[in-house]
Structure formats: structure tokens, C-alpha cells
Amino acid sequence: MADPDLKEIGLMVGLEVHQQLNTRAKLFCGCPTTIQGGEGHKLQRYLRPSMSELGEVDTAALFEWSRGTRFTYIAPEGCSCLVEADEEPPHGLNREALDVGIAVSMALGSSIVDEIYTMRKIVIDGSNTTGFQRTALVSLGGRIIDEEGEVGILSITIEEDAARRLEEDRTFSLDRLGVPLIEISTAPDIHTPEQAERVAKRIGQLLRLTGKAKRGLGSIRQDLNISIRGGTKVEVKGVQELELIPKVVRNEAIRQMGLLEIRRELERRGVSEEMINFQSKGVDLSEALRESSNKLISAQLRQGGVVMGMKAPKFGGLLGKELGPNRRLGTELADYIRSFVGLGGLFHSDELPKYGITAEEVERVRKILTAEEEDGFVILVGKREKVENGLEVVKARLIQCLKGVPKETRGANDDGTTRFLRPQPGSARMYPETDVPPVRLSIVDMERARLLVPEEPEVKLKKLLKLGLNEELSRIMLNSIHLDLFEELVAKYHPKVPATLIATTMENTLKYIKSKGGDTSRITDEVIEEVMRAVFEDTVTKDSIPEILLEVAQSKLSVNEAIKKFSRLNEDEVTRIVRTAVEKLDNISDERRAFNIAMGNAMEVLRGKVDGKKVAEAVRREIEKRREKDKARG
Numbered sequence: 164m165a166d167p168d169l170k171e172i173g174l175m176v177g178l179e180v181h182q183q184l185n186t187r188a189k190l191f192c193g194c195p196t197t198i199q200g201g202e203g204h205k206l207q208r209y210l211r212p213s214m215s216e217l218g219e220v221d222t223a224a225l226f227e228w229s230r231g232t233r234f235t236y237i238a239p240e241g242c243s244c245l246v247e248a249d250e251e252p253p254h255g256l257n258r259e260a261l262d263v264g265i266a267v268s269m270a271l272g273s274s275i276v277d278e279i280y281t282m283r284k285i286v287i288d289g290s291n292t293t294g295f296q297r298t299a300l301v302s303l304g305g306r307i308i309d310e311e312g313e314v315g316i317l318s319i320t321i322e323e324d325a326a327r328r329l330e331e332d333r334t335f336s337l338d339r340l341g342v343p344l345i346e347i348s349t350a351p352d353i354h355t356p357e358q359a360e361r362v363a364k365r366i367g368q369l370l371r372l373t374g375k376a377k378r379g380l381g382s383i384r385q386d387l388n389i390s391i392r393g394g395t396k397v398e399v400k401g402v403q404e405l406e407l408i409p410k411v412v413r414n415e416a417i418r419q420m421g422l423l424e425i426r427r428e429l430e431r432r433g434v435s436e437e438m439i440n441f442q443s444k445g446v447d448l449s450e451a452l453r454e455s456s457n458k459l460i461s462a463q464l465r466q467g468g469v470v471m472g473m474k475a476p477k478f479g480g481l482l483g484k485e486l487g488p489n490r491r492l493g494t495e496l497a498d499y500i501r502s503f504v505g506l507g508g509l510f511h512s513d514e515l516p517k518y519g520i521t522a523e524e525v526e527r528v529r530k531i532l533t534a535e536e537e538d539g540f541v542i543l544v545g546k547r548e549k550v551e552n553g554l555e556v557v558k559a560r561l562i563q564c565l566k567g568v569p570k571e572t573r574g575a576n577d578d579g580t581t582r583f584l585r586p587q588p589g590s591a592r593m594y595p596e597t598d599v600p601p602v603r604l605s606i607v608d609m610e611r612a613r614l615l616v617p618e619e620p621e622v623k624l625k626k627l628l629k630l631g632l633n634e635e636l637s638r639i640m641l642n643s644i645h646l647d648l649f650e651e652l653v654a655k656y657h658p659k660v661p662a663t664l665i666a667t668t669m670e671n672t673l674k675y676i677k678s679k680g681g682d683t684s685r686i687t688d689e690v691i692e693e694v695m696r697a698v699f700e701d702t703v704t705k706d707s708i709p710e711i712l713l714e715v716a717q718s719k720l721s722v723n724e725a726i727k728k729f730s731r732l733n734e735d736e737v738t739r740i741v742r743t744a745v746e747k748l749d750n751i752s753d754e755r756r757a758f759n760i761a762m763g764n765a766m767e768v769l770r771g772k773v774d775g776k777k778v779a780e781a782v783r784r785e786i787e788k789r790r791e792k793d794k795a796r797g
């Protein structure tokens with residue numbers, strides 16, 4: 164596919180960055196913010212969409228409701244209480260989280276409101292026991308300076324994280340529910356995919372510099388609002404890898420371009436909503452395809468399912484139109500029926516004959532559906548009710564093709580394409596949370612928060628250089644998710660354990676371990692800290708750090724067991740091992756050769772436990788001793 168100039172087609176991107184905060188307690192209760200999982204009491208809730216105070220039922224809520232309303236929650240002990248279970252009203256807004264919100268607002272020049280009101284935002288996908296998410300606006304406005312132009316900040320809010328979805332369908336853990344999040348929303352001032360990545364990085368770095376950001380998979384999530392001229396603002400949720408952002412932006416822009424081209428072509432062909440409504444009718448094809456060698460069709464027919472088809476008037480050639488890598492209009496239709504009615508298979512005219520459906524069968528289907536050459540058609544397979552509902556969904560999506568880009572919430576795929584998740588929620592989703600009193604900000608509050616205002620990156624960089632890190636390593640550290648751990652360990656162990664060693668362990672040694680197939684998730688902050696302390700206390704040598712960490716990552720050894728395995732031997736033991744190696748030599752007349760052999764044998768035992776220099780000294784000493792002994796013997 165040709166690579167379009169995205170600026171030229173009016174690309175506009177806004178970011179919403181959500182970062183979990185590492186506060187002592189959750190946003191509305193005293194539970195800790197460690198997301199530790201585990202078993203616990205099970206509870207069930209039924210959620211139903213209610214009218215908002217503006218009298219509308221949210222379309223997104225209705226969509227979720229149509230998929231079932233019963234949810235199960237696991238309440239792990241120690242990280243959830245009656246507040247998460249919605250058995251007890253929320254406590255007051257966590258001030259530590261609010262302080263971070265104020266500090267970040269100050270750093271971005273955002274105007275802080277006088278009074279913080281907690282609001283309820285309707286969420287009905289089951290990820291919240293209450294059916295809403297609590298959110299508090301901290302500030303409005305502000306900006307980020309970027310080389311391609313200034314990017315405005317729309318708002319900064321503090322909100323509660325949702326319950327964590329478990330693998331089992333419709334089941335959530337309450338451990339994550341209520342963990343404070345800061346949300347920063349930018350204006351749609353971003354005009355290139357690269358700028359989107361840069362601004363997201365800049366925001367992530369700023370948040371880490373507060374020292375209050377959580378780390379690890381899922382601790383930061385970015386949503387992207389993407390549109391092109393003539394398109395629609397589409398929300399893409401849950402991009403976790405920053406490197407994926409430019410790809411997602413590009414692919415979504417290309418998808419919208421493709422949909423606009425389809426709209427123009429349909430217009431040219433004279434397709435209207437009435438035409439689709441009148442001509443697109445579901446027809447039973449079960450008899451016509453009874454002998455088909457397509458596996459899905461034959462299996463469904465055996466199990467009492469049906470095959471139905473529907474004409475897509477004058478859509479010939481458009482169902483197969485490419486909308487991105489491996490994505491076609493047909494893929495979009497398949498996404499819709501999967502999401503709305505839970506139906507897996509869809510075949511369309513532009514991909515047939517294929518999958519065991521023969522040219523003859525295609526001809527037969529065309530005849531039954533009265534589909535001419537210029538028409539397209541789709542075939543759905545499954546239980547009758549689902550198939551009939553699915554055809555209605557397809558028809559509605561075909562009608563949307565006349566309008567262009569549907570207003571949707573989409574999810575990012577690992578390859579940087581996106582898929583339909585649900586219709587976009589309307590704007591009537593917020594109403595006041597009366598259980599949480601508003602917080603009037605005082606001068607004292609502002610001064611306390613000011614202490615958390617992150618340093619400018621350039622100031623921080625200078626500090627890193629001063630610690631002895633070279634330019635390159637300083638820049639890596641400045642952008643590292645480990646920056647706060649690094650600073651903590653430097654404060655405790657530098658200069659005896661040099662800052663450079665701490666930095667290279669975090670940034671290079673972890674990469675080395677990954678390249679050796681080690682499980683770096685076993686290298687937790689605590690593991691890194693234990694190893695640094697062992698070096699600080701002279702229990703192990705600094706050379707043994709990679710081996711100790713590799714041992715932890717590859718085996719089931721705990722860090723303390725690994726440290727023990729590599730622990731520095733005391734001098735007596737070193738002397739004993741070296742002496743044995745020297746005594747084994749049968750001839751020491753060639754001093755150099757004797758040294759090399761004894762050294763090699765001793766190092767086999769001592770590698771990683773003693774500095775090589777010390778071993779060499781001991782070897783020389785022991786050879787000298789033996790020479791004197793040999794001489795004395797005569």
C-alpha cells in the first residue's frame with residue numbers, strides 16, 4: 164500500500180496517558196496499591212444500564228448490556244476491602260495521589276481548579292463493581308513543547324483504576340480496583356506518527372520523574388484519538404508499547420482513508436441507504452451448500468446450524484478492499500459480528516471461491532441471492548438466531564459505509580493494526596459522586612505538592628553526569644523506567660558501589676539475561692537491591708553480578724541462594740584452593756607455564772567469587788613457597 168503523507172491528509176492525534184501511581188494507599192480506601200493477585204472471597208454482581216441524569220441511555224452501555232450482565236469478582240485479602248466490593252462508601256480522596264496530580268499540573272503549566280470534585284463516569288463492561296469509575300478533575304490547559312510544534316493539554320485528572328480482568332470470562336480481581344491513576348489528555352495537536360510517540364515518551368518521562376509512578380507491564384497505558392480530514396475521531400485503547408504508537412497511528416489513518424475511498428466509490432455507484440435496506444435480506448443457503456466441503460459449513464449443518472447469505476448491493480470488489488496490513492472491509496464486518504453476536508465465521512464474495520467453497524457453489528449462491536457481477540455478498544454460518552442477528556449487524560455496518568468512518572472504540576493489535584471493540588460512549592456519562600466530599604485546595608496543599616514537581620530533564624541529566632555516568636548511559640537512564648530505583652540505590656550504596664555499575668546492571672545486564680533466555684520477570688526490584696547490597700557488603704564481587712542474576716532468572720534459586728553460591732571466599736579458602744592447584748603441578752621449572760596451568764585450575768573453582776587479580780597474587784605466592792620447599796628438600 165502506498166505510504167501517504169499523513170500531514171497532507173489532515174492527520175490529528177490526541178493522547179490520553181494513564182499512569183498508575185505508587186502511593187501508599189488506594190484512591191478511596193486504605194488498601195495498598197500492590198497488585199498481587201491471589202485467591203479470595205468470591206462475589207457476584209448484576210449490572211444494568213441506567214438512565215443518566217440527562218435522560219439518555221448510553222449506547223456503549225447498551226452494547227455491553229446486550230452481552231450479559233452477570234459478573235464475578237475475586238476479592239484477594241490484603242489488597243481489597245468493603246469499598247472495592249461496593250459494600251461500604253468510599254473514603255475521602257487520597258491526598259498523596261492528588262498531590263502528584265497537582266505537581267504534574269504545575270510542571271505542564273495547567274490551571275489547577277480551586278476545588279476538586281469527584282465524579283462518577285458510567286462503566287458497564289463489568290470492570291467496576293459500582294458500574295461507574297470515580298474521577299476527579301485537577302486542572303485544565305497547559306502545553307508540551309515539541310520540535311514539531313506545541314501540543315496543548317486538555318485536562319489532568321486523578322481516577323481509580325478498574326478491576327483486573329482474569330482469564331475466565333466475566334471474572335475480575337479486585338486487587339487493581341481503586342489503584343490511583345493520573346490521566347493526562349492532550350489536544351489533537353499531534354500531526355505525525357513520530358510526534359505521537361515523542362509526546363507520549365515525554366509525558367511518561369515526566370510522570371516517572373515525580374518518583375511516584377508505578378513500573379512494570381500495564382502500569383502505563385496510552386489511548387489514542389485519531390482522525391483524518393473527513394474522517395471521525397476514533398479512539399484506540401490500550402497501547403502499552405510506546406514503539407507501537409507510530410504504527411498504530413499510521414495504520415488507523417490508512418484505514419480511515421480506505422473507508423473514505425469506499426464511501427466515494429459507493430456514491431459514484433449510486434448506492435443509497437434505501438437500496439441496502441431494500442435489497443440486503445437474509446436468505447437461507449443451507450440446502451444450496453449442504454454438500455460443501457468447507458469444514459465450518461459442514462460442521463455447523465451437522466450440528467443443526469444454518470448457512471445464510473445476504474446481498475451487498477453494488478459492493479462488488481469493495482468487501483475485499485485493503486484497509487491496512489491483512490485488514491479488509493470484510494475483516495471489519497467479521498469484527499462486528501464477533502463483537503455484537505459472538506459469531507466466528509464470515510465469508511464474503513471477494514474472497515471466494517476459497518476455503519473449500521467451489522466456483523460452482525459461488526454461482527449457485529449468486530443466483531439465489533440475485534447478486535449480479537457488481538454486487539457483493541456475505542455468508543454467515545452458525546445457530547439460526549445468531550446468524551439472523553449477525554446479518555442485521557452486517558447490514559447496519561454496510562449502511563455506515565455510506566457515511567464513512569464509524570465512531571468506534573478500537574483496540575490495538577500486536578502488529579499495530581486495530582480491531583473493533585465497541586461503539587464509542589456518548590458524552591452523557593458523568594455525574595457527581597455524592598459520597599466523596601469536595602476538596603478545597605489551600606496554599607499549604609499547593610506547597611506540599613510543589614515538592615513533587617519533577618525536575619526538568621536537562622537538570623536531571625546534569626546530575627546523572629555528575630554521578631560519573633557517561634553521556635550515553637545518562638541519556639538511557641533519564642528515559643529508563645528504572646530511574647527511581649536507580650536513584651534509591653545510588654542514595655544507599657554509591658560511591659562504594661559506583662552509580663555506573665548500578666546503571667549498567669539495570670540497563671545492560673538485564674538485556675544480557677534476556678538474550679540468554681532468562682526470565683527477567685524474576686529480576687524484581689528487590690532482587691536488584693539484594694545484589695547491590697551484597698556488593699556493598701563485600702559478600703560478592705562486582706564481576707559476579709551478571710552470573711548471580713542469570714542464575715536467579717534461569718533457575719528457581721532465590722536471590723539469597725544465588726548470592727551464597729557466588730559469595731566471596733575468605734582468604735584462607737582461596738589460599739587452600741590455590742595451594743592444591745600448585746601442589747598438583749608436577750614441574751615448576753618453567754615458571755610461566757606453571758603459573759598459567761595453576762591459574763587456570765584455580766579459576767575454574769574461583770571464577771566469579773574472587774577477583775582474578777587476587778587469585779594471580781595467591782598463585783605467585785604459592786609457587787614461590789613451593790620452590791623454596793623443593794629447594795630445602797634438595
Ligand SMILES: [Zn+2]
Nearest residue numbers: 192194243244
Ligand atoms: Zn480497599
